[in-house]
Amino acid sequence: MPPASTPTSRRFRWRDIVEDRRIVLMLALGFSSGLPLLLVLGTFTLRLAFSDIDVKAIGLFSYVALPYSLKFLWAPMIDRMDVPVLTRLLGRRRAWMVTTQVATALCLVLMAFADPKTSLALLGLGAFLVAFCAASQDVVIDGWRIDAAGSDFQGILAATSNLGYRLGLISAGAGALFIAASGGWQVAYLSMAGLMMIGLAAALLAPPYDRPRVRTEAEPASRLWSVRRALLEPLTELRGRFGPVLYAILLLVALYRLPDFLSGVMASPLYRTLGFDLKEIATVSKLYGVWVGIAGGFVGGWALARLGLYRTLVLGAFLAAASHLSFAWLSAGAPEIWRLTVAISIENFCGSFAGIVLIAYMSSLTSPAFAATQYALFSSLYALPGKLIAGSAGFIVAAIGYPGFFILTSLIGLPVLALCWAVGHRTGEAAPRPEESAAGNPPGVPPLPSPARTAAPEPKTA
Structure with a gap:
């Protein structure tokens, strides 16, 4: 694993916004975090509505987004467990980011090729998997953001993350609908899967701000993680x-x-x-x-x-x-x-x-x-x-x-x-x-x- 970097705390200057690469990285990671959300919510329900799916079924499909509300159940695992091989190469935070981003893109590809009229169950499964992978991505990106900045830079990174998040929403909302109107839903979802590469590039370029695990005297070294x-x-x-x-x-x-x-x-x-x-x-x-x-x-x-x-x-x-x-x-x-x-x-x-x-x-x-x-x-x-x-x-x-x-x-x-x-x-x-x-x-x-x-x-x- 690369040696963990520790963000330094320094006096804030406005020119840091354009000089510090964490700003650009956080913008891209925020975009990657916001992109999948509407693809399993608003844009997804529009796809169902324009495929003439019954309004009752559309309401039931809202359950595919439940992983966003249950991510606290596996957040401790993501925060403490390593991804085999990748953690040693990239560090724990970046390894989880890469894993969840690639998985989200692949699941969007699955949604692209699932026709609501003939493969509605497969489309729903793809949406659920997108929500699970994207919610997991949110956990690790939030952790990286908190670790990446000293107390003087947290506000800037939070605001930058929010801007990137909103740009992701625009892409998955207006962008996907414009593409669907011209080229169909399959092209729209494949395009969104391709845009997940923006977050992947940021994850690969991001410094490994991993904080070391803290052991207590009462906790055996062999049990670094406990429920x-x-x-x-x-x-x-x-x-x-x-x-x-x-x-x-x-x-x-x-x-x-x-x-x-x-x-x-x-x-x-x-x-x-x-x-x-x-x-x-x-x-x-x-x-x-x-x-x-x-x-x-x-x-x-x-x-x-x-x-x-x-x-x-x-x-x-x-x-x-x-x-x-x-x-x-x-x-x-x-x-x-x-x-x-x-x-x-x-x-x-x-x-x-x-x-x-x-x-x-x-x-x-x-x-x-x-x-x-x-x-x-x-x-x-x-x-x-x-x-x-x-x-x-x-x-x-x-x-x-x-x-x-x-x-x-x-x-x-x-x-x-x-x-x-x-x-x-x-x-x-x-x-x-x-x-x-x-x-x-x-x-x-x-x-x-x-x-x-x-x-x-x-x-x-x-």
């Missing part, structure tokens, strides 16, 4: 720090984006039902909508700085729930581009606002000693209930129609608001972390979330 240290200790630390209120916190995290995930599955079938074509959907939803989402994220960050975490948390829950009424309005009218633009603007802005706020909230809950595993737990938990319930979305639409469905998802946000009010006042009761006291933070007041623990929010399929 207790990898999974149970991070949970025990959270329980000890927050006490019984932890269960309410976990419930809030799990339900905060529930309305978004439930409604997002039916956005693509709605576009098809209303009569919009692929190019119109690509332009408004997948291209314009992504930039509106970026603007919503920036406003969410500004609100966090001006209003504080608790007030912004409540505001984000309200906006995310209320925004679904715009899709109820869209579904009840004529298929006009201006109406689609208005609905996408409201939905994507509010959804990204809420996503950034939730990331800040989850980041503030983690402890540096277990940051990777705890954040993987929270980031998996926040999407799990929504994705479990999303499979029923098609049946609800079939029963009450699109307008009633989106009004229902908006009403689901009311209990989330109540939970924000109850839990937001109590999270500050946790005992301060050691490094918080050293930094002079008052007991019980959590610090601002470190950019090192943030990740790009999983966007809605709208």
Whole structure:
């Protein structure tokens, strides 16, 4: 294994953005992280809708993305186990990046050659495998990012990762739809598989920022990895720090984006039902909508700085729930581009606002000693209930129609608001972390979330 490199901490200079190669590498890795997501969510459901697959089946296919919500189960293994042969050549982080990126590309090739009309089960299997490999890639890229920068550079790398992630979403959303409209879905998915080589090149060129495994006196050298240290200790630390209120916190995290995930599955079938074509959907939803989402994220960050975490948390829950009424309005009218633009603007802005706020909230809950595993737990938990319930979305639409469905998802946000009010006042009761006291933070007041623990929010399929 190459000797581990340690990023140096130095005074920040703006010209470091163009001088430091970590910026370019992180941009490419963020792109590789964002690219597969829509290929098993929004773009995938559009492919099913334009293949005239029943809306109930489309809802059930949302389950193929579950690995994104369950990655915390195998995150400790990726963080501690070696890839045979490759780890010795590339280092542990880079070996896992290369393995997951190649596997993701191969699974996209499988999806390209699976026809929904004749090989629907094979297509679903390919989508599930893409989600599993891509979620695993996210775990290792987040770990590399955290290890690659000193405290003065984490914010820059996090922002760069988010930019690359958004570019990946544009490519897999608008890019794939434009290609599909001209050359068909097979060409579109093969093109996306080829774009995974951008992340692969970055992984091969990236320095091996692998931190050495830490052994404790009570842990035998032959057992560097144990279930207790990898999974149970991070949970025990959270329980000890927050006490019984932890269960309410976990419930809030799990339900905060529930309305978004439930409604997002039916956005693509709605576009098809209303009569919009692929190019119109690509332009408004997948291209314009992504930039509106970026603007919503920036406003969410500004609100966090001006209003504080608790007030912004409540505001984000309200906006995310209320925004679904715009899709109820869209579904009840004529298929006009201006109406689609208005609905996408409201939905994507509010959804990204809420996503950034939730990331800040989850980041503030983690402890540096277990940051990777705890954040993987929270980031998996926040999407799990929504994705479990999303499979029923098609049946609800079939029963009450699109307008009633989106009004229902908006009403689901009311209990989330109540939970924000109850839990937001109590999270500050946790005992301060050691490094918080050293930094002079008052007991019980959590610090601002470190950019090192943030990740790009999983966007809605709208």
